[in-house]
Amino acid sequence: MAKLLRWTGYVVGVLLLLIVLAAAYVWIASAQKLNARVEPRPERLIPMEQASLEEGQHLLVTRACAECHGPDLRGTKFLDVPNVATLYAPNLTLVAKQASDQQLAQAIRQGIGYQGESLLVMPSESYANLTDAEVAALIKAIRATPTGGQRTPPRSVGPLGRIGLAAGQFKMAPQVVEDYAAAQAADFGPKFAAGRHIAVTVCSGCHGSTLSGKEAEPGTIAPDLTMAGSYDLPAFKKLMHTGLPPSGRELKMMTGVSRKAFSHFTDEEIAALHAYLVERARRAP
Ligand code: HEC
Ligand code: HEC
Known part of the structure; x- marks a missing residue:
């Protein structure tokens, strides 16, 4: 009896160890992806004074930017699935005060945030196809939108979201941009x-x-x-x-x-x- 208990103890111990190792793996692998810094390519845009504000405003609506970032671009809680992720489409009126044209353009076309971080969910894979004139027009329209609202909280990714990232089921925006380009x-x-x-x-x-x-x-x-x-x-x-x-x-x-x-x-x-x-x-x- 004592022997059986001891063996059960070993088996449970080994299983627990495996679970801890798997969780550590998921944590490290997902953190690596979430924190990955990708060197942005230099963005070549047309001169801002030639960019069309009307075109930019039309693109903000028809390319669905306003749907996620809000009609006034002040940000929305875009996704909130328990244990998967809570993601905010940021307040672009405040981001625009911090970010250069290069940085806004790299967020739109390359999926790399203005602070150099890899974005999640932002559909840069499609916007990578916008022309230099269209991206300049978008930036002009963002900058012309009245500033206001609060900074959106940072994203948080839960255990299921991290498993998805570690397993490659969810991908960071720069990776999706690359997949789409192929x-x-x-x-x-x-x-x-x-x-x-x-x-x-x-x-x-x-x-x-x-x-x-x-x-x-x-x-x-x-x-x-x-x-x-x-x-x-x-x-x-x-x-x-x-x-x-x-x-x-x-x-x-x-x-x-x-x-x-x-x-x-x-x-x-x-x-x-x-x-x-x-x-x-x-x-x-
Ligand atoms: C936000 C995601 C999204 C975008 C962007 C989107 N679609 Fe869809 N579309 C869907 C989904 C999902 C369906 C399947 C029906 C559903 O569940 O809404 C669909 C269905 C359709 C259908 C089939 C409708 C039917 O007869 O059942 C057509 C046609 C279509 N989309 C055209 C377009 C075109 C054209 C565009 C670009 C202008 C577009 N979609 C952009 C998500 C999208
Ligand atoms: C499907 C929803 C969605 C759409 C559509 C969308 N965005 Fe985003 N965008 C996001 C999310 C979510 C983030 C933040 C991602 C993160 O936190 O990892 C983001 C991030 C950004 C950033 C980076 C902000 C920073 O902190 O550097 C910019 C700039 C931006 N979006 C501009 C746009 C523009 C311009 C369009 C339209 C051409 C657009 N977005 C369309 C969801 C969206």
Whole structure:
């Protein structure tokens, strides 16, 4: 009996040790990713006096910046899942007071915060495709937004979030930027370039780098955008303006982002995006 107890004790001890080692591994591996400092590339923008404020304000809305950072850019609690993470989309009116144009541009296009930290969730993988003129316009519009509000608290990542990071299921923004750069949506030449540009600078964030679909958030799939090929222009316009597909039923993610962001696209932008997506669907194998 005593012997059996002793052996049970050993087994439990070894199991506990393994659990402690696994937890230490997850902690160290995730901390390494969360604290990773990536050297930003120098950003080349057009001179600020040539940047268009109106274009920047249009991009702030249509590229969904305002959806996460708030209509007044003063920050929102963007994600709050117990044990996974609490993430704030920062107050950009205050960040803009601290950060240079280079630093804002590297946050937008490279996923590297102004203090050099790797960002999480910020969809720089799509914004990496914005032109130098568009990024300059965005920065001009951010700087023109009235300053106010509080600094948002720092992000905190819980045990499940850390397991996801250690296992490579969640990735830091600079890594996602790199992954996206390696596989891009098909290019059908100048005739479809304007529509493709919109798709790769915003739709790709949820629908994937090649627009062939991905899990937009745990449990929610954003489908392959060949689906858009079955939409005629009026139905596509209705989807962009109201977030409702032809069936009229609300969609879990798409309805909200359409109403807040895509309803601000001009008719010309919607037509260009539609033309590209229809061509892409037509050429799909
Ligand atoms: C899906 C939500 C989301 C969208 C859309 C989004 N952001 Fe962010 N952004 C975030 C989050 C979250 C962070 C902070 C990430 C962190 O703490 O690791 C962030 C960080 C930033 C930062 C870095 C701030 C710093 O501390 O250095 C800038 C600048 C920024 N975003 C600008 C923009 C602009 C401009 C757009 C639109 C072109 C945009 N964001 C769209 C969620 C978003
Ligand atoms: C914030 C994430 C997100 C962004 C950004 C996004 N989508 Fe979606 N989209 C989804 C998800 C998720 C679905 C699946 C339905 C749902 O759960 O909302 C979807 C569904 C769709 C559908 C299928 C609707 C149907 O008939 O069921 C189309 C078409 C579509 N999106 C087009 C676009 C286009 C075009 C853009 C860029 C202008 C875009 N989406 C940007 C998340 C997104």
